[in-house]
Amino acid sequence: MTQTITIAPVTRIEGHAKITIHLDDAGQVADARFHVTEFRGFEKFCLGRSYREMPAITERICGICPVSHALAAAKAGDALKGVKIPPAAEKLRRLMHCAQLVQSHALSFFLLSGPDLLLGMESDPKKRNLIGLLEAMPGLAKEGIRLRQFGQDVIRLIGDRSVHPAWAVSGGVREPLSPEKRDGIAAGLPEAMSTARKALKLGNEALERMAEEARCYGNFPSLFMGLVGGNGDLEHYDGTLRMVDESGSVLEECFDPSRYGDIIGEAEESWTYLKFPYYKPRGHETDAGMYRVGPLARLNVARQAGTPLAEDELRSFRQFGESGGPVQGSFYYHQARLIELLFCLETMAALLDDPEILDTHVRSHARTNNRVGIGIVEAPRGVLFHEYHVDDNGLLNYVNLIIATGHNNRAMNRTVLQIAQRYLRGGRLEEGLLNRVEHGIRCYDPCLSCSTHVTGRMPMKMELYGPAGELLDSISQSS
Amino acid sequence: MTAPTPKLRLATAWLGGCSGCHMSFLDLGERLIKIADSIELVYGPLVDAKEFPEGVDVALIEGAVANADNLELLGQIRERSRVLVSFGDCAVSGNVTSLRNFFTVDDLLTAVYHVGPGSAPHGVEAVQVLPALLPRVLPLHHVVTVDAYLPGCPPDPERIWTALSALLRGESVYLSPEQKTFG
Numbered sequence A: 001m002t003q004t005i006t007i008a009p010v011t012r013i014e015g016h017a018k019i020t021i022h023l024d025d026a027g028q029v030a031d032a033r034f035h036v037t038e039f040r041g042f043e044k045f046c047l048g049r050s051y052r053e054m055p056a057i058t059e060r061i062c063g064i065c066p067v068s069h070a071l072a073a074a075k076a077g078d079a080l081k082g083v084k085i086p087p088a089a090e091k092l093r094r095l096m097h098c099a100q101l102v103q104s105h106a107l108s109f110f111l112l113s114g115p116d117l118l119l120g121m122e123s124d125p126k127k128r129n130l131i132g133l134l135e136a137m138p139g140l141a142k143e144g145i146r147l148r149q150f151g152q153d154v155i156r157l158i159g160d161r162s163v164h165p166a167w168a169v170s171g172g173v174r175e176p177l178s179p180e181k182r183d184g185i186a187a188g189l190p191e192a193m194s195t196a197r198k199a200l201k202l203g204n205e206a207l208e209r210m211a212e213e214a215r216c217y218g219n220f221p222s223l224f225m226g227l228v229g230g231n232g233d234l235e236h237y238d239g240t241l242r243m244v245d246e247s248g249s250v251l252e253e254c255f256d257p258s259r260y261g262d263i264i265g266e267a268e269e270s271w272t273y274l275k276f277p278y279y280k281p282r283g284h285e286t287d288a289g290m291y292r293v294g295p296l297a298r299l300n301v302a303r304q305a306g307t308p309l310a311e312d313e314l315r316s317f318r319q320f321g322e323s324g325g326p327v328q329g330s331f332y333y334h335q336a337r338l339i340e341l342l343f344c345l346e347t348m349a350a351l352l353d354d355p356e357i358l359d360t361h362v363r364s365h366a367r368t369n370n371r372v373g374i375g376i377v378e379a380p381r382g383v384l385f386h387e388y389h390v391d392d393n394g395l396l397n398y399v400n401l402i403i404a405t406g407h408n409n410r411a412m413n414r415t416v417l418q419i420a421q422r423y424l425r426g427g428r429l430e431e432g433l434l435n436r437v438e439h440g441i442r443c444y445d446p447c448l449s450c451s452t453h454v455t456g457r458m459p460m461k462m463e464l465y466g467p468a469g470e471l472l473d474s475i476s477q478s479s
Numbered sequence B: 001m002t003a004p005t006p007k008l009r010l011a012t013a014w015l016g017g018c019s020g021c022h023m024s025f026l027d028l029g030e031r032l033i034k035i036a037d038s039i040e041l042v043y044g045p046l047v048d049a050k051e052f053p054e055g056v057d058v059a060l061i062e063g064a065v066a067n068a069d070n071l072e073l074l075g076q077i078r079e080r081s082r083v084l085v086s087f088g089d090c091a092v093s094g095n096v097t098s099l100r101n102f103f104t105v106d107d108l109l110t111a112v113y114h115v116g117p118g119s120a121p122h123g124v125e126a127v128q129v130l131p132a133l134l135p136r137v138l139p140l141h142h143v144v145t146v147d148a149y150l151p152g153c154p155p156d157p158e159r160i161w162t163a164l165s166a167l168l169r170g171e172s173v174y175l176s177p178e179q180k181t182f183g
């Protein structure tokens, strides 16, 4: 005797999804589910191909973070060959990865979530988008577009094209960086930096305005997982995989990435194509094994940022955590993203200052020496695993991809439930509620292209069904 | 036509693709700001329109047709749009999205799920909540009439600009030979 509300599809996220809210007999929210509705099957159709093709193929999983996939694939390839790549190659990979984080975080803040944060959750849905932002805050919106473009332009300068560059290869990268290109990138940094700092200020103001949202949008204890560099610095390309518990104590410190299978399992549910990774020692039956990844998790697992401006921001960010513990509210993902943006720009400046980045030795050559290769990077949305097994000819006979958004699956479901419980009143559907529930998902900036090895994003409709399946109420936004 | 010139009603949609074509569209960057006055973005990943609207002038469709939802939406898009553009290699040829065509849906789902604990999204229960996967992924022109093709994975911003500016002037799209490549 329960009722179900369906929100389909969810808007302003990167992927196809719908949400259902289930009411009990008393009209109270009993459960909420975030359904990912697409499936592409990369793990199967890549079998029999050479691992050398994987950077190019897996980039096509996602147009927003293709560089992360290419790098994870190239790193798995490095491991299959058993080579250490030249120092300049590693620096160039880091440089391009920073550029992608900049473009992806700028996209999330200015184009996808910005309209909610800056124009308001209940503002006119017809204007609650980039075009509306351009009208209301033209200067800022343009700067946001230019910041995203800066990231894309850097990727193009280094790798010839901004989406799906054919550049990272196992053993290194295809092309060294010329001094002219280095200078071209450096010239864009000051403006990018100033926009990032402006965004941080706006983000902080939005947090003050939206204290209520910050309190109930995915605010619950969970584990956090992310890579950390030497000294526990914030890290996106390579490092130690760290898992901390609800109080911030280190649970796992995984120096050997091939051990990831010991700590992470993947559960499945019949109502979504997105799997539910969980912390194995705690099991998948309850929320105890739930963990989060991505910008918020990375800041929570890192001891410090490692760059001066980001470090200042990180220090004040820590106040949002209770008694020195991790910051628990998923609404803070937005601000965490902006701190990372600043960190990436600072890191790019440091990389460009290093003369070694111009070294022309950028590729190590070797045959295939190992049968198993695992590549791990921090994609914009969190830890990304590519695991490949090959035969004697280097042809793949096993592929497993665990994608950032997947790790957050359980937390996203919990977040939708928390918001629905707070804002759904008397089983009535209102546009503001609809957007709030969706925004709960947007906090995670989910990239469903990645997670299900798919993509899309479409308008949404929310329906409330009675016990006998009759339509009780429905709401949709007209175009 | 009487002044002021009505804005071009532009829609974009993602079917089975990677969103890279949309990213390339956004890479028009400041050119997008310039044309913001002459277009009205009525549907697509960045706006909250709930249903594909009537009376669309130009629809850029990324991705191939991979499941029942894509199929239904594409039919609606065709009915409601004057010019439907196959936007990118997935839409034009199936591309990477159609690499799964070598396998049956059953084999794919069996290979990817049924490993971890829980119940796999495969079978009767799944089909009730998730759109059915088509046995084969199809390019758009296998399903509806397509008015223009924009190849590339993704089409680079120059190519998109060539097409979009022609459509804004109300002209047909002509791509130069070097703009007609895949990949």
Ligand code: SF4
Pocket (backbone or CB within 6 Å): A060, A063, B016, B017, B018, B019, B020, B021, B062, B063, B087, B088, B089, B090, B091, B095, B096, B152, B153, B154, B155
């Ligand atoms: S054509 Fe290429 S860029 Fe466009 S959706 Fe397909 S894979 Fe992505």
